[in-house]
Amino acid sequence: MTLRRARFLVLALFSLAVSAQERPSGARPSRTELAPGVFLFSTPPYGDVGLDGNSVAVLSNDGVLVFDTNGTPAAAAAVLAEIRTLTDKPVRYVVNSHWHWDHWYGTETYRRAFPGVHVVTHEKTRAIMMGPAIEFNRPGLETQLPAYLQSLERRAAADPKLAPTLDEDRFFLQQKKDAQLVVPDMTFSSRLGLDLGARHIEVLNYGRGVTPGDTFAYLPAEKILLLGDLIVNPITFALSGYPSEWLRVLERVDELDATTIVTGHGAPLHDKALLRATMQVFRVLLREGKASKEKGLTADQAKDAIFPGLHDLMIAIAGDDAGRQAAFKTQLVDWYLHRVYDELDGPLTDAIAPIPRS
Numbered sequence: 001m002t003l004r005r006a007r008f009l010v011l012a013l014f015s016l017a018v019s020a021q022e023r024p025s026g027a028r029p030s031r032t033e034l035a036p037g038v039f040l041f042s043t044p045p046y047g048d049v050g051l052d053g054n055s056v057a058v059l060s061n062d063g064v065l066v067f068d069t070n071g072t073p074a075a076a077a078a079v080l081a082e083i084r085t086l087t088d089k090p091v092r093y094v095v096n097s098h099w100h101w102d103h104w105y106g107t108e109t110y111r112r113a114f115p116g117v118h119v120v121t122h123e124k125t126r127a128i129m130m131g132p133a134i135e136f137n138r139p140g141l142e143t144q145l146p147a148y149l150q151s152l153e154r155r156a157a158a159d160p161k162l163a164p165t166l167d168e169d170r171f172f173l174q175q176k177k178d179a180q181l182v183v184p185d186m187t188f189s190s191r192l193g194l195d196l197g198a199r200h201i202e203v204l205n206y207g208r209g210v211t212p213g214d215t216f217a218y219l220p221a222e223k224i225l226l227l228g229d230l231i232v233n234p235i236t237f238a239l240s241g242y243p244s245e246w247l248r249v250l251e252r253v254d255e256l257d258a259t260t261i262v263t264g265h266g267a268p269l270h271d272k273a274l275l276r277a278t279m280q281v282f283r284v285l286l287r288e289g290k291a292s293k294e295k296g297l298t299a300d301q302a303k304d305a306i307f308p309g310l311h312d313l314m315i316a317i318a319g320d321d322a323g324r325q326a327a328f329k330t331q332l333v334d335w336y337l338h339r340v341y342d343e344l345d346g347p348l349t350d351a352i353a354p355i356p357r358s
């Protein structure tokens, strides 16, 4: 190999290593201080194919706790770069709220930077991360997303305006394929109290909600709740949830004294209005779903019958935005109602349910 060629290869490898951590769009996380030393980081979507969950850093004089680690190592690296501008203390704990990829695929970034970091989640979430979560994601990574990228490549060839979206989408797929998944090394079943410097953090599970092992965090002194996807601002994503147990979980969450609520996605909340409106949707769907099933309606017929009665709650949650209203109807009403029907047919297992066809 000539010296010139060797130098070219070294440069190419170096630029690959750098670019692997940089999004093509150059987009950076936004930062919101929820209380002194408690920061929420949110990232923009990956082109038109993916969304990260919120990530929160709790700083202390003895290190940092990070709640949820985004959907890609690159996003987590961008958040960690922000954290490093705020403190020189190490990240001691990572807490992952649940098994959905957009909340934990970035954990390797923290493990590489802080080999002693403890990664914490509920015992059922860890079990799902070890296998079922990977299988659930496989068709998307191996078939659906590559097929979508091919169609976008054809469209982008005719329309150069699509090039930035294509770059972000390709980057997203590569990040997800290359992610070295880090399974938590510390689990709990109902409660884990963590003391970090002067902070006290309650890591909690109140039963099955959107997933079998929803892990949320409560900071009693700061009155902050970090809920993961137990609710989402504005529209909760009710795929494969546990309808009646989930309502009971939220009723107990509602009893906690909190003035700031960070949901799995979206802006932080400063009151419980969305939590309570979402619980009210659940109550209507549990009650009306049961009555509809007794009348012999299918889940889809039940949805058509029940939906008009949810109009005021839809406006309270989704406003007059057509896209949000469509998400309310599908991701909250339709998916939750199908699970109400599943639950009425017998006890729900911890297996991941498929997306209902409608």
Ligand SMILES: [Zn+2]
Pocket: 052, 053, 100, 102, 103, 229, 264, 265
């Ligand atoms: Zn999520």
